[in-house]
Structure formats: C-alpha cells, structure tokens
Amino acid sequence: MSTVSMRPCGDFRTSYAEDRTIFETRTTLYLAIATIALLCLAPFILDAYFLTLGIQVAYLGIAALGLNILVGFTGQISLGHGAFFGFGAFASAWLHNSFGIPVFFCIPLAGYMTMIVGMIFGSPAARIKGLYLAIATLAAQFILEDFFARADWFTGGSYGAAAPPVAIFGYEFTNDQSFWYIALFALVTMYLWGTNLMRTRDGRAFVAVRDHYLSAEIMGINLTKYRLLSFGVSSFYAGIGGALYGHYLGFVSAEGFTILMSIQFLAMIIIGGLGSVKGALMGTIFMVMLPEMLEGIVGLLSATSWGGSTAFTDGLAYLKEMSIGLVIILFLIFEPEGLAHRWQQVKSYWKFYPFSY
C-alpha cells in the first residue's frame, strides 16, 4: 500500500486484499481518521446553526446512502423512501413509549422494523422492474402516509408522537452540541458499514444484478433474494436516519414524510453520484447547504436600501425556490455522474498535472 500520496499513479495492487481495501492508501486512511477527529471538536468551535446543519447532513445522509444502495448499486427504484424514513421515526418513538426500551437500542430496532416493512413493500420487486416498480413503491409512499395519519396506537395519529432524547447512563443528549456526537457516530458507522457491504459477496451481487440481471442469474445469483435484500438494507438505512431525526426533534408528526421528501432523497443521490457511497454524502451536503446559501443571498439582497419592500422580498422568495430547481437541472445536464465523479476528476487533475492524460 502506498503511503505518500492520496492516490497512487497507476494500479499497483498485487493481492486480493489490496484490491478490496476500504481506503486506497494509508494517507487516505489517516486523513479520514484526522477528519473524524476534527469533526469531534466541532461542538467547541461551531455554533448551533452549523451544528444543526451537520446533524441534518447526518440523518439525511444515512437515509440517502440507503437509497443509493437500492437505486445506485442494485438498479432498483423507490419513490417511497421518505415514507420509510418516517416509519423509522415513528417506530423508534413507539418502541420507547410503549415498551420503555432505552432510546439507544430503539434506533437500531426501528431500523430492523423498517427493514421488514421495506421488504414487504419491496416484494413485488421480485417480479417487476423499472417504471412498474416505481409505481409500486409510490403506492408504498401513499399507504404509509395514510397509515401514519390513521394508526393512533402507533403514531399518535394526527397528534403525532413524542420521541424522548437519546440517553446513555442517565446522560441525555438534548442539545445540538451533545447530539452532534450521536449523529457523527451513526454517520461514520453506517457509512463504514455501507462501504464494507459493497466489498462483500452480497454487495457484489447487488452490482451484478444492476449491471446485467441475466448474466447474474446465470452466475448463480438468486435475483429475487438480492432484490429483496437490497430493499431491506435500503429501508434499514432509512429507518435509522428517521429514528435519529425523530429523537433529535423530540416530536414526530406525520406531516413531513411526503412524496416531496422521497424525491429529495432521489435528488441527493443523483447529484452526489449514483452507485457511490461518498456520492450519497456529497449529494446530501449539497442539498442541505443549497437552500441555506440561497437564503443567505436573499438576506443580503433584502438588507440593501431598495430591498425593504414586500414585493421585492416576496419575489426573492420565489426566485430562491426556482434557483434550487435550476441548479438541479444544470447538474443533470453538465454533471450527470454527480459530485463523486467530479471529485475523482479533480484528484486525477492534480495527480497528472501538468499533463492532461
């Protein structure tokens, strides 16, 4: 393994172990550890605003990675990811409120519950694909949304459900500073696990199913099993993300988990890069930061002397919404392979500078 550079020039891998390593070089491994160590210091430096954005990136990013495993790696489609995210939030609150299970354990358990629900809704995937599957998952979205509003015993119906904070040995993670560590721990664990999954037999089977399902089947891959498993893993991630979201807010209401949220998750992985673990995170960061950046610009314009009028600020509000749409369209045209691909190109550029090959 090369130690000096971030990316070795040429391919020097001489063993399977090297081929399957998570970090390409030791430098990237050290850099990753250093970054996490730095992020651990964030609550001492950043204020609640930045921390809340970071926490949003964590819980949305975990769910986005789940969707990327399903869409990007396995080639299935889901328009119901927002509803699964919501199911995880409600399930975790329900487990704690009804059975008194400590929140720390409720979160993974909620992931498993969501996984089961996801696999039930994903079962048609064994027989249908493409647009047909998209519509089947759309049905999941609507069925679950209706379920959230009706199932008083589970979600509290239209009243919503209280989701107490995460507590370990009596210490409650109630503020942004402390919750940051929970979010960071979950993010790192889930992303490491996601990366690792792609090196395993199951992960490779997912990719094989995506690339050519007939060849995969001929190779002995059980298509039904792996399509269903992919739905399960994807929903597990959505459930974990949703549970974190619920316990961060302290209250879960059925209102937020609409089709728009599902589409937003799709936007995250398309912008970040389909079939890339780090792409899911990059896309999430992009989608969380974009409205904030635009809000900042709108705020600057409003502060100008001619920006005080209501008509002007109302106009800006629409402009902001349209800009978000425009940026997404521009991405699809100019960077269809996502931010992960662009990052790869940036790295290659530095590696090969000043030669362009």
Added chain:
Amino acid sequence: MNKRVLFGTLIAGALSTSALQAQDSVFVGHLADLSGPTAFVGKNYANGIRDALGYIDANGGIDGTRLEFETVDYAYKVPQAIASYKKWVSRKNMVAMQGWGTADTEALITFVAKDEVPVYSASYSGHLTDPTGKNPKTKKPAPYNYFYGASYSDGCRALVQWAADDWKNKGGAGKPKFTHVGDNHPYPNAPKEACAEYAGELGFEVMPPIVVSMKPGDFKAQCLSLKDSQSNYAYIANLGGSVVSLIKSCGTVGTDVQFMSNIWGGDKPIFEAAGAGVKDYIFPAMTPFWEDDAPGMTLVRDISKVSDPSGTEFRSHHYVRGVCSAYYMKEAMEWAKANGGITGANIKQGMYARENWVPKGLEGVCLPANWTAEDHRGINTVNIYKGNYNGGDIEIERVTQVTLPRRDDWLGY
C-alpha cells in the same frame, strides 16, 4: 497618548458601543410560507405579522427598545425551519418567534421549551394548549407555545353548537347528521375526534368522515357520498383551493347540506373564486373584517400602510389575525422589559400577567384573551359568520358569538 493605550481605548469604546446597541434592540424571528403549499393563506398572515413588527419598530419599539426582525420564507419545509431557528437562537439571541404551520411548530416544540423562546404560531392545533401535560391525553406538553385564536377543536365545537341551535330554530325533527369533510392529514384531522365527540354530546348523529384531498380537484364523487348520507351539517377542514373545488362540485351535484368551515376555509377570496355555489356558508373568525368599523381598525389600517402606503389594498382577516398575534407578543415584551428585562422566560410571564386582555389600540379587533401557566387556550370565544355570493357582491354577516366552557378534559385536545 501612548499608541497602545489609544488602541485599547478605541477597542473598549467599540465594544461598549456595540454592547449598548445590543441592549437597545431585541430580535424576533419570523417564519413564513410565502411560496410553499400553504402560501394561499400563509402570505396574508405573514404580511400581517411583517407589517405589525415593522410598525412597532418604527413607532417606539418595545418601550424604546428597537424591535429587529427577519422574515424567512421556509416554504413549509421543516429542515429549513429548524435551520433558521437555530441561526436566530445562536447568532441573534432571539427572544421570541412568530411561526406559521403545524409542521414547523411541532418540530420546534422541544427546542423552544429548552431555549425558552416563546413561539406565536398560526397552527391552532388543540394539543398546543396544554403547557404542563395536565391532561393525560396530551402527548407532549408545549410550555412555550402560544397562538391568538380558538383552537381548531374549539372552533369546530363552536360551529357544532351553532348547528345544534340552527337545527332547533329551523324546527328540524329527529337527530341531525354531522359529517367531517377533509383530507387524512394532521391539519384537517386535528379537530376530528374532539369535534365528533362534542357533536355526539349535543345529540348529533356523527356520520363516517369523508376524505377530500387538500389539493384542488373534482370532488363530485365525495359530494355524492355526502348527498347519499343525507348529512345536514358538514364541517370542511381543508383550506383554499380544495374548499373552492368542493363547493363547486357539490353545487353541481346538488348536495343539500349546510357547510361550515374552519378558520382558514372562509374568506372573501374563497367566495370570489367559488362564485355562485356559495350559499349561507358558515365560518368562524377571530377578528373583524377589513371593511368593518371597529375602533381598533384605525390602527390596523395604519399598520397596513407599512407595505401599502396608498392604503388601498384589501387585507383578509388572516392578515388582521397576524396583527393581533404580533401585538400580544409586543405587550408581553413590554411587561418583560418592566419586570426584569426582555428575555424569553420573562415574555412568557408577561403572557400571564393580565386577564381579559386586549392589546392597546386594537379594541374591537382582538378578542379579550386569558393565558395562564396551566392553560394556553387564550381565546375561548368564537365569532361565527355567514357568507353569500349574491352575484359577485359578497355579503358577510355575523350570525352569533359562541363562548365555550374551559372544560378540563378539553385542555390539549
């Protein structure tokens, strides 16, 4: 003078000036939906808040303290509401917030209670009214949440009470039938059970609810169900375009039912859009209308000039309700200033300092309110109005005023 001393003095001077400035102004955040799914009424309400806050700042602020505020259009997206809230708390030292809908208000309940930031929302959900969790039905106590107006549940209860009297006055025989019409969604569902329970108490036969989408569409099938059920009174829990579509569809089908709507479902623009289908449409209001002649309307019209100097623009009653919300907050802040300084916790105490309280200058506009540390049902009085289209000349008249009892089992429900 030594250079270092001079430099030090300058820095100290700058710091003390900025500290003085900080003391001389307080910050209030304002979340608004100007471009999202509830912008239909959200814009009117937000304009009311924005103009009122601007007016207060331009006319002496909070007893001499400047009132800074910022309006953020969060387009009904919870993550953006949370981010704005965090920014205001950590960077602007926000003392109170004017919020908007169910989604953002509920997402922030825990945060605002912890940070001690009173929130004045336009979500009138009954479960925001129990600050201590006294009622066993309350899922989550909301100690820092306030709203100006009757809760959705109380509004619906008042309409049901009116319907019971109406049935008697019309000489109706037997049990009248009551139906809840609305989407299966937290906002329309908020008063569903509470209202059905009370309707049952008053002798109504409660029919199965009819689900009508919040998005406008063709609702003839639902209107036929309403017709088949022979319902006498139907409560519309949706808002805006959906209400218009429903009235039109039911007009085509020929449904003979008395429509009653919630606070967002009845205003002049809706009657204009629905046209001739509107007949004796019943809806609640917490303030007079733009053309009305209450003494406090002079101040409301002055406030309106902040964004419309010509004074010609029509304002809906949602706008006026926004003004009331801002003014209750303003007077609670004044009380706080006189009693230990403008902090969130003191503003909260300020909300409990008076009884039968109407903000100064808004007499006849805002209904007398009573908030206590145990009961956040500020208003338990509901004005009920009747609207008719009459060939484009929209007639709105007050039918009655219902004052509801403060029953313990209704707190937070």
